[in-house]
Amino acid sequence: MSDDAPSLGPDDLDPLARAARLPLSAERREAVAPGLDATLKAFDAMDAVDLGETPMNAFDPRWRR
């Protein structure tokens, strides 16, 4: 999926930042776009796993015997 996904450019961050209510200048969008693009593409690896009906709160990281 990562190979097909279009890359995010600075202009693509404008609606994302507005939705997050984060003031992000053009300079900041230039700085953040490459990292965000790489991060979102890295997240595509999670799509390879069939999660079935696993709920989001099924993980308990606390140590138990």
Added chain:
Amino acid sequence: MTALTEMSLLEVSERIRAKAVSPVEVTEACLARAEATEPKLHAFSNLMPEKAMAAARAAEAEIAAGAWRGPLHGIPVGIKELYDVAGEPTTSSSRVRENWRAETDSASVAQLRAAGAIVMGKTHTHEFAYGFVTPESRNPWNPDHIPGGSSGGSGAAVAAGSCYMGMGSDTGGSIRQPAALCGTVGLKPTFGRCSRVGVTSLSWSLDHVGPLTRTVGDAAVTLNAIAGHDPRDPGSVDLPVEDYAGALGRDPKGLRVGVPKNHFFDLLHPEVESAVRGAVDALAAEGAIVSEVEIPYADQLMAVEFAICLPEASEYHRRMLRETPELYLPDVREVLERGEMIPATRYIQALRLRRLMQRGWAEMMRDVDVVIAPASAVPAPRVGEEEVDWGQGVTEPLMATFARITAPGNVLGLPAVAMPCGFSSDGLPLGLQASYTYP
């Protein structure tokens, strides 16, 4: 004769208990060592000599009166800048919080003081614990190299001999990686074993607190002091505290050691691999049973770590990022802004996948007692390096190089301890990490 500041915490503790040396002498020695090394290393953000000496005198009087509290009594320790220390700034090594002052001790500091430890001062962290470099500090083995991070100040202080234990925190490797780079032990306990109250958050689902020390025994007695349930920490586990020092010195004969055949030994400095495998061979020579293990969901580990950490960190910094964004370091500001635009569905997907990873690791761990892997893929990089060149056109950002080795322990919440296993040909420490056992 070994200098006081070159001894382990337990060695000094025995001498204190026997009244062969006083906490005042020990603290004076550590302060002198700090005075000698700090101009180059900058391990401490806030050295507190007057308060340390006052505490040392009080400890001396108590012990002279026969009231020895235990192995930490009279022992100088460093506290990472993320932790609240009453009456002192908690800046998280950031200009954003330069005026932030703690009114009360964090839970761990209160526990350490109750055990009689002497707080030497606060140690530098990578800003808000969000990095692997700790830019203010330098590596005691070669000051042209980084100490690692984010607990790099504690790693440098312990390795330099300025204190016997440095508290750290670990969200993606920030105790274990500086331990590996500075040649110390670094313990990330099981998630929920030690209270995080009074410690600035990075990612609530992944944050752990723990010590950096010179020996595993030192880490064990420190864990005895700081472990325990704290109802004020929602992640705290309500289970009895064992004697973690009780297992020290056990014969490794029959210990089932798992060595990963995937993930942890991919893209590794050859000297790191040689040192770690050499350590495994040494255990096998002592009777350990070594086998290969397959790390489940290896391709998804980093995605899960970052899909959880980025939005949680950005949420914690939501107000500060809008009010004073220019006060953050550039690398931290960028990743915080990035985290604001992670889809919520990816965060939830990561939380769901975490459960399957937990099951997979539990299954994998049925046949082994401990998994041994590198604690850092490379020896300490030079100051200013931002990526690793693996050759043949392959380069990797430093954060990715470090995180892929240590973040699995945070994703799963499993206990992991880093310890030295050799030196590079350049004289830099090399470290392995052990555990990942599923209790």
